[in-house]
Amino acid sequence: MSTDVEPSPLLGRVTITDVARAAGVSVPTVSKVVNGRYGVAAATSKRVLEVVEELGYETSLVASSLRRRQTNVIGILVAEFESFSVELLKGVSAAAAGTGYEVLAYSGLVTDGSPTGWERRSLSRLAGTLIDGAIIVTPTVLMPTTSIPVVAIDPHTGPGGPSTIDSDSVGGARSATRHLIELGHRRIAHIRGRGDLASAQLREEGYRQSLAEAGIAFDPELVRDGGYKAALTSDAARELLTRADRPTAVFAANDMSALGVLKVAAELGLRVPEDLSVIGFDDIPEAASATPPLTTMAQPLHDLGAQALQMLVQLLDGHDVPNHVQLPAKLVVRASTAAAPAA
C-alpha cells in the first residue's frame, strides 16, 4: 500500500523489483517494457521507462542469462592476458563491432594446480549461461563435445575438436630456418615451444625440414625446450650458448623465447647479430622494440582473432564453417639476424 519511491538506492544495485515498486506495476510488466515486448499500454510503458531512467536501472546480465537462452555475448577464454592473447583480443574486438555481440574476455585461475585443463573449466563455468559461444586461445586439451559453439586459436591438435584457426607453423618455421641458412649459418639451434600445442611441434618439424633441404645434419644437442616462455628459455639458452661449439644462430619457437635468448646473450657478452643471430615467431609488439629489434616470423594476430570471431558468428547463426583455417606467416627482417661470423 506504500507509494513511497526510493529516489536513490544507496547500496546494492537497482533491481527490476525496485523499478516495479517505484512505477507501481508488477515485475513482469517492467520486464516486458524493458525488452520491448508487445502488450503494454503506452502510458504504462512511458511511466516505467521514466522510472528506469531515474533509477538508472540496467538489466542484470547474470540474472537474465540464467533465464534466457542467449545473451549476445561471446567469450574469449585465455590462460593469461599477455602479449599474444591480447593481440588476438584486439582483433576479436574489432571484428565484433557491428555484429551485435559483446565481447567478454576471461582468464581463469591457472595457478591452482595444473596449467592444463583451464579451458575446460572456464568453458564449463561460462557456457550455457553467460556466453553464447567461445573463442579459446591455445587450448591444451581436446574438447570433443561442448555445449556451445567454439572456435580454437592455435589449438592442441587437429581433428575431432572444434573448428580451429592458426597460422602456417611448418611453412613459417621453414622460412625462418631458411633465412638463417641463407645468411650462411650452419649451426642453428632451436628453442622448442610448449609440447602440448600443435604449433610447437610443427615449428620443430619445419626447422628440421629446412635443415634437411640444405643438407645440414640435425643435431639433437642443439634443440632445447623453452615452453614459449622467456623465463623457461633462460636455462636452455645458457646451456646452448656456453658450449664450446655454440651455435651461431637460434630459431626460437616464439618471440617470448627469442627475447629470452637475447637477454641471455647480453648477459654472456655475446653481440647480436655479430656473434649470434636470433629469429623468433609471432611478431608480438615487443619484438619491434627489443634490443636489437627482433627478426621474426609474423603471425597475423589481428586477423587470426578477427577471423575466429567471424567463424564463431557463422556458427552461432547456424551456418557451417571450415573445420580448419590457416593463415600465412611472413618473414619480418629486423636487426637480430646477420651473416654468420667467419669460421
Next chain:
Amino acid sequence: MSTDVEPSPLLGRVTITDVARAAGVSVPTVSKVVNGRYGVAAATSKRVLEVVEELGYETSLVASSLRRRQTNVIGILVAEFESFSVELLKGVSAAAAGTGYEVLAYSGLVTDGSPTGWERRSLSRLAGTLIDGAIIVTPTVLMPTTSIPVVAIDPHTGPGGPSTIDSDSVGGARSATRHLIELGHRRIAHIRGRGDLASAQLREEGYRQSLAEAGIAFDPELVRDGGYKAALTSDAARELLTRADRPTAVFAANDMSALGVLKVAAELGLRVPEDLSVIGFDDIPEAASATPPLTTMAQPLHDLGAQALQMLVQLLDGHDVPNHVQLPAKLVVRASTAAAPAA
C-alpha cells in the same frame, strides 16, 4: 526410481542436478561437496566427486554468483579493446595472479547510441552479481555511487567519484613540449585528446605552461581536436600541415593521434623528423615500430593496471586506499623528433 546414469550429456551443460541424480544424492549435498562444506560423509563425498569428475561438472559462475554474495572475480570495463586498454589489462592480469581473484574483461556495446555512459551500463549489468569489484578504464561520466568497489584509470574528472589512478599528464605534457622547445622549435602545434577526459585537458594545460615558460606566445590556431583517435586526427593534421606558416613540431595528446599525424605527414610528402617533429603520449607498443619510431611520453601502463588492481583488492578487503594515485610519465626519445629546420 530409475537409476540410469547419463554418461555423456551431449547437449547442454552438465548441471548440479545431473550430478545429484547420477550420484543418487540431493542437489544441496552436491553443492556442499563441491564447495568443501562440512557435514558430508566421506563415502558420499567420494562418490559425488567421482561423478563430478566423470561428468566434467563445473559450477556455473552465473548461477552461483546470483546466489552468493561474492564471486572472486574482478571486472575490467573498457569501451573497446585497443592498444591502450589492453596494455592496462596485461598489468591488471599480472597483478591478479596470486590474489585469488580472476579477471574478466568486458567491452560493452558502444556502437548503439552515444559513446558516453557505456561504463554505467556495463557496471550495472555486471555489478552486484558477476563481479565483486571493477576497474573502469577512461570513464566518461561521474559515478558518485556504485554498488561495488570501483577504481578508475584515467578518469573523467577528479573528486566525488571512485578512487582513481592516472599518470602525470600536466608534467608529462610540459616535458614533451619542453623537449621540442629545447630542439629549437617555436611553432609547436597541439592535437587535443578527448574533451571528456581530464587527461586531455591537463595535457593541453601542460603544453601551454611550457610555452609560457619559454616565452612563446600561445597561438589558438595551432591547437586542434584529435579525440585520442588516429582517424579523428587526420583532418586536423591536414589543416595544420598545409598552412603557409605550418608548425615545425606537433605534440599530440596521445600516440594514436601522433601516429595519425605521421600518416598525414607522409601523404603530404613531409619528412619526419627533418621537416616536422612529432611527439606523442602513452608509449603504446605501436609507437616503437612506427616509421619513424615515435618519440613519446611513456605512461607506465603496466604499472597503472597493476596498481589499480592492488587498490581494488585493498578496497575489497575493507581497507582504505588513497583517493587518487598518480604515476610519473617519462620522456622516451626515438626518431620522430629532431632539431627545428633552419628558419
Next chain:
DNA sequence: GTGAAAGCGCTAACAC
C-alpha cells in the same frame, strides 16, 4: 493489458 506462478542453476537455513 496486466499480474500470478513457475523456473533457470545454485547455495544458505533449517528441518529431519
Next chain:
DNA sequence: GTGTTAGCGCTTTCAC
C-alpha cells in the same frame, strides 16, 4: 549426515 524449503533477479507462459 542429508534432504526440504526458499530465494538470488529475471523472463516466460498463462490466467484474468
